[in-house]
Amino acid sequence: MYGDWSDAPRSLATLGYEPPIPGLIGSSQAMMEVYNLTRRVAGSNASVLLLGETGVGKEMIASAVHRLSQRAAGPFVKVNCGALSESLLESELFGHMRGAFTGAVSNRTGRFEAAHGGSIFLDEINSTSLHLQVKLLRVLQEREFERVGDTQTIRVDTRVVAASNRDLMDEVEAERFREDLYWRLNVVPIRIPPLRERREDIPELVAHFLNVYSETNERHVVHIQREAMEALQDHDWPGNVRELQNYVERAVVLAESDELTVDLLPPEIRSGTKRPPLGMxxxxxxxxxxxxxxxxxxxxxxxxxxxxxxxxxxxxxxxxxxxxxxxxxxxxxxxxxxxxxxxxxxxxxxxxxxxxxx
Ligand SMILES: Nc1ncnc2c1ncn2[C@@H]1O[C@H](COP(=O)(O)OP(=O)(O)O)[C@@H](O)[C@H]1O
Ligand SMILES: [Mg+2]
Missing domain, CATH: 1.10.10.60 (Homeodomain-like)
Incomplete structure (x- = not known):
């Protein structure tokens, strides 16, 4: 979509111009800095910590780190640490031996092993238990672990990308997150700003999602009524890009003409009433x-x-x-x-x- 930038004249790079990352929309200064950092860190083997509210694009950046790295040909394994109970997560990540616990009817390979030669994305790392954090620290430091119920040590070569939608330093202070693991993960933090702090990205994102959903729904919504765009730009987007994406999809589905009009938007966006950001x-x-x-x-x-x-x-x-x-x-x-x-x-x-x- 953006062509190949690897042959771009050097002068562009020396001018500080950063080509966008394919698939990522938004060219605000704040996002340019995110792309820049993503490109620079991708080439290394360092752990990456992605910080930002839900829906800002952490998972997209994680996969970009992988795609832009020398590991791109290897696997990209995603694990949502917030979605599983502690014991399930432990066996999901590290695998287990048959009979290690009730229900462990056969040996199972963990996700770390599956990510060998590639990258592993640990989403919502803040919700791991302190016990699991010890095991994670060891993988990060020594690149080794044991399957649950086994004594044999397994070595893996995988790059860790972790994400948190909470301030991890706060979690450290509240003694819910180990400080040593925090410092291990925090080698290169990338903070992705909420959409309300980069409103200039909204028109580009709206145009992009209009295209995407016009195509999937066989519609042809190509125009945006001015009043609708103003309402979209005024909204505070507590659910960030994901929320915007949903509302554009909904509008495309409901549209009866080729224009996104304000009446296709939900009332809380139409009325322009600003909700405080979640948790504030x-x-x-x-x-x-x-x-x-x-x-x-x-x-x-x-x-x-x-x-x-x-x-x-x-x-x-x-x-x-x-x-x-x-x-x-x-x-x-x-x-x-x-x-x-x-x-x-x-x-x-x-x-x-x-x-x-x-
Ligand atoms: N910069 C962006 N360009 C295009 N789509 C985006 C962008 N940021 C987020 N999205 C979309 O928004 C949704 C949420 O993104 P995701 O990476 O899952 O966010 P997070 O992991 O921070 O919750 C996804 O459907 C993703 O495709
Ligand atoms: Mg996510």
Whole structure:
């Protein structure tokens, strides 16, 4: 589709021009940087960590890393670590011996072995258990493991690409993710920005999906009404490219002419009401209400003759504030400290002081 760029004049490369990656749509500055990093890292054997919300294109980048590498002729094996229970995932990844557990009626080769000579994509790596993380660390470090229920060590040559839709450092802090594995994976992190931070990609993506779905549905929707494009560009896309793709498909299916019109879009997009990004709504504070409520409570409870009203009410407000921010940040202290604008050690002390550290 984009032709072969391997023979492109050197001058283009020296000008810093990055040819797009076949199949990936969007030429915003942010995505150009993603493509650039993807190309550069693909040639190495380093582990790659893809970070970004759901639907931003992590899996597409993972497969591009493989296709652009010297391993392209080898297998590309995908495993969604979030989709299986711990024991199933362990035997899926590493294989097992007959009789290793109830139901293990025969020997089974794991996905790591299947990925020998190629790449393995570990999606939602953040949902692996700490026990499995130890085994993963060993594969990353020593390139070896044993099948479940076996003592024989197997060596593999595979490049690991992992993805997480959560901030892994937060997970490390919450003690759900091993720090040593984090650093092993984090050799080359690639952060793929959410669609709302690169709205300039929306028209290209819409045109692309219109083409794709016109073809699969034998339609010919080639025009986009201006009002429809404006609505699409204003939406916040919590489900990112996947959400956009679904809505364009739906519009093509419903279209009765060759134009994508605004009435073909779901109401939440049409009305232009912006939804907060997923997981952010709990963090919105109404400072005035919060303060008034807590001050009122502090005043009500305080002994009318007490002469320490200031410190009592201020402490009370502070405690409530910290408790709420900690909750909004899922207990992750660095995040809460940043949000509060206070030092992490200070936060730590205050959590102790207010008995909020449990
Ligand atoms: N830059 C892009 N160009 C074209 N299609 C994309 C792009 N990014 C994402 N998609 C499409 O959006 C959907 C979600 O992408 P995926 O790679 O599965 O995201 P993630 O793994 O981050 O959830 C897929 O159907 C994919 O084809
Ligand atoms: Mg995915």
């Amino acid at each position: 709504s709990a963090q919105a504070f109404d400072l005035d209400t919060l303060t008034q409520e807590v001050v009122q409570q502090g005043l009500n409870e305080a002994d009318p003759d007490a002469e320490d009203l200031h410190s009592r009410v201020v402490n009370r407000v502070e405690k409530e504030l910290i408790a709420q921010v900690m909750q909004a940040c899922s207990g992750v202290q660095t995040k809460a400290a940043t949000r509060l604008g206070i030092n992490r050690n200070t936060l730590h002390k205050k959590l102790k002081e207010y008995d909020l550290d449990s």
